[in-house]
Amino acid sequence: MTEALRQINERRRHVLGGMGDRWRALPRWQRWLTLLAGVAFLYYLPFLGDIPGTNLIIPGLDWFRTDSIDGGANWAGVLFVCALYVLVAVGLNVVIGLAGLLDLGYVGFYAVGAYSVALFGSAESPVVGALQEQFGLSSDWAIAWAICIPIALAFSLVAGVLLGWPTLRLRGDYLAIVTLGFGEIIRIVAKNSGWAGEAQGVPGIPGPEGPPSPDNKVFGLLDIKPWYWLALSVVLVMVLLVRRLEHSRVGRSWLAIREDEDAAAVMGVYPFKFKLWAFAIGAALGGFSGLLFASRSAFIQPETFNVQLSILFVAMVVVGGSGNMAGVAVGAFLLAYLPERFRDFSEYRVLAFGLALVLIMLLRPQGLLPSRRRTRELQDRAKEPANVA
């Protein structure tokens, strides 16, 4: 019996020659080493083409940098945005790819995260202003950045639950339109409410080193590399956490709900609960990346958080390969990076984006890196007790 199973697994590995399977067939330590090298490369990316600490240049790599073209954008800045979008895509992938819920208003959570740090962390925000007056605090007082992180996460999580609670019982398409409306409502509320800074937005948003100032040593206004490393680190931690969910009973429940919601319910899975969790987790991730965005920009305006951004977010997930974390990360990176690298066509950027969406979906509807789910294989250890029983 045990032998037969092992043989079946062997044959599977042989027959399936795909990248993913070859990767899984590698010994564990080799996978770890490759991953480590990959992560190291990601941290090196801002220097792409240079060897830090020397004047040496690696020829050719330079071409990929966005500042290699005339008027190109700051390379580390572009990388920072890429990292933010990857974080957004990882979060939205939980909602769309894993739980199968179509959320067209994801920008709403991004905005909640951004506004949380802006309104509580900036000494110039109306909310902090009111607190200063109320408690007779100095006009420089504001809530520390580090404390704003849990605040932002909590607010976006709560926003996710508040939106999900009434709407998750709705059918898929209705959910799409209701979430789209939610994203718009957040923007309109921010734009029209005095406490949210109205259309002018909120300035003076702090970063890890406090309020924006030329004196900031690490997280300054000019050198964006530290910001990128910060965002990248957040992304890596979040990817690990989401992977844990994916490969646990939670991921299994999401998949079961996507496949057959009624059957899952009869097997003891409470669909509403798991959908709501997906919504809340996705919202928290969106909020976190909104927070990073606001901190780096030091200044936010409601018009940034428009529907087009929401659509871009969904496109990242679907183009990359909904359900596959590597896929959505690649999708997010490409959609953030390509328009910056090929600025020459900046006039036709949106047109090209639209055409690309249509073509990719028509030619490769499952996305660039489709989800080839790793199925749970029976491990050797499962067998001995089974034979005893």
Added chain:
Amino acid sequence: MRGRGFPRPRNGAKGEKPVNFDALFGDLAQHTVDGLSKGAIYALVALGYTLVYGVLRLINFAHSEIFMVGTFAILGTWSLLGVADNPPIGMAIVYLLIGLVVGALASGATALTVERVAYRRLRRMNAPPLIFLITAIGLSLVLVELFALWMAGFFSGRGFTENRLVIGIPPLLKQETVLSVAGADITNVQIIMVVAALVMLYGLDQFINRTRYGRGVRAVAQSPDTAALMGVHQDRVIMLVFVLGGLMAGAAALLWNMRYGITKFDIGFVVGLKAFTAAVLGGIGNLRGALLGGLLLGVIEVYAATLTRSTWEDVAAFVVLVVVLIFRPTGLLGESLGKARA
């Protein structure tokens, strides 16, 4: 570090009442009339969403652009004909009819193109709805940019140049009050709008419920597989549905041009979003629901705008939508094109 060039907004600086009930109830009848005429446009556009949804069960996200194309095609035709402001009434009617035909043709043709380019291949592949949505969004962006970069300039008579501005349309009918009911001044254009919407809906309803083609549509809406077995040509029905939706959007474009006298490359987005909301509100897949939802949404918006100095207009629309969906998940009149009866 304080106030680096940014004004610091403070609460309650304007000292105005946030909600102004006097403005609304002082002139309720007038606002209702304004809302109904606004809603007529939503209703006509909503019909397109409802038809496609009823048959294919998917949101045709590009429908908003089908409407936008209509507004420009009509504008282009009128400039070609050399329409001046406020022509004599006879000529105005001729121009309006020409506009109706051109708008309907242009929007109908765009709708067919959308179906052909974005949907047909995916339908053959049996792709999940999310894919349709993304393709439609992509196509929608392409159309919007085509107009921003070239076509908007072309139709406004400036050649193929980039034009991202609001473009004026010559007024054909002077908007004047022709009726006063219960303190509400009703203009000629408003009457035309509501009557046109009712007539179009009636015609569509008759078509779907009385003709052979309409029977095909209803059959596919109820059960695509059974319909196919009974010999209904599914592709033809789907094309028909797109064309019908396009025609309605073209008519809506004409009303829009008459009422607002402007258009813009991205005008479709907001109208489309509202119209889709209206379709869901009334019960998507239900033709009369689209009319009811459209008119209701128009009225709600005007009320909300009056109450709050127009800042919360859009919020009100969505809040109503969410509340309706929670308590009546299939919309006010319930869904199903298949069950629509005369």
Added chain:
Amino acid sequence: MLPKQKTSPEDAAKPEVLLEVDGVTLRFGGVVALDDLSFNLYKGEILGLIGPNGAGKTTCFNAMTGVYRPTSGAVRFDGQQVSGRKPHRINQMGIARTFQNIRLFPEMTALENVLVGADSQHRTSVVGALFRLYRVKPKPEELPTVDSANGLVRLWQQVRRSSAQVFGISRHTLEERAGERKAYELLSFVGIDDRANDLARNLPYGYQRRLEIARALATEPKLLCLDEPAAGFNPAEKEELLELIRKIRDRGFTVLLIEHDMRLVMGVTDRIVVLEFGKKIAEGAPAEVRDNPKVIAAYLGEPADAA
């Protein structure tokens, strides 16, 4: 599985009621699918539910498992009200079922399908699965093994074993392993363990039917409801299934069985309830029911030689 009230010596012979269907009526618009249906199911028995096509058998399952809500009447299980609760709650109370038209999770492997059922018994929450901080002292057999010949790997295994002894293992990990063991054990119990790693949609028909049973058993129900588990089977396969149902009963499960094949029903059930047009027309031991003229008229068509 605590009995609701202590059985006194005099009524010890009286079997305990597990499920009580009490005057259940269910309408779909004009169609009365269940018409004032009442019957009891006793702990440990195999009850057959039979009736011609469209009699309302599947609808009865749906009313019991929360898929539909009865128009009137009540279903009680283990003394608790069932009707009106959500399906997952009813499952947790101890009712599991299979579907007449197989409804597996096609893109999951057989093993994962069963794991979904097993998860209903697990206590790891979403937060628990995320952070895995809740640690449990493992039983000796749950500790990581030290078995490698390679010195370095052996050292690593030793470290892991000691750390598990000192810090414990996260409940999530233990539950996943236990779930996997249980799933595999159930797959071999129903006889399809040779294709444990195949996607459900690639399994042969007979395997899919058995997988549904394994998945339902994984939720550790007190009552297992089988909706035509032998549909589409040939006589030999039916014989095997009969054997399986008996094995399930011998493990202490109570079984409610919908089946068209009279021979199968007669051979395995303790009692039978007969439905026609949503009404109960007969109830009793197989032999009684078989000879009941109403049943013969409604269902068997021609008299007793079916058995």
